Amino acid sequence: QKEVEQNSGPLSVPEGAIASLNCTYSDRGSQSFFWYRQYSGKSPELIMSIYSNGDKEDGRFTAQLNKASQYVSLLIRDSQPSDSATYLCAVISSGSARQLTFGSGTQLTVLP
């Protein structure tokens, strides 16, 4: 059983819409959660981190964490074509000593 699950997509949204990306994880003791964006042919870059239940907003991005349900989501408001990329969810599980486990990513396309 994969520890971090994401819908691989592709997910397509029109420009200006809200894109919603979801991630579930298996280890209930996980404490740290991250969203990375990866453009085609490039390396991943961190866009959001979240450590406690609730919402965390940064510009057009909002990360949501629900530890009871073991899911973390990323909302992108006013989506732009430049947001088209693969979004990777990553989790530090309990007892893993700094090791991040990544989901396989969701490919997002924002249509002009």
Added chain:
Amino acid sequence: NAGVTQTPKFQVLKTGQSMTLQCAQDMNHNSMYWYRQDPGMGLRLIYYSASEGTTDKGEVPNGYNVSRLNKREFSLRLESAAPSQTSVYFCAIGGQREKLFFGSGTQLSVL
């Protein structure tokens, strides 16, 4: 990717050949990592180093060795390359609260 330098960017090997991927950082972080990325499988941890002189196995260490000789550099060695090691390799460094910063990657093909 300023701060994390990976070399080479591309490499083609024949089965059985050896090579070393180099990673250097100038961000003065203790933690360094090697990941591989395959289509549909996300990033998988090969080895990591929590500090100078220490290394630990990750999820997929077989066929690889690593060396952390100093705080700046962390190398990954393939002693006898196999086609299953065809992948994109990323070095990363761990900042505060384990936020990772990635190098630009090495695209490796083993024929």
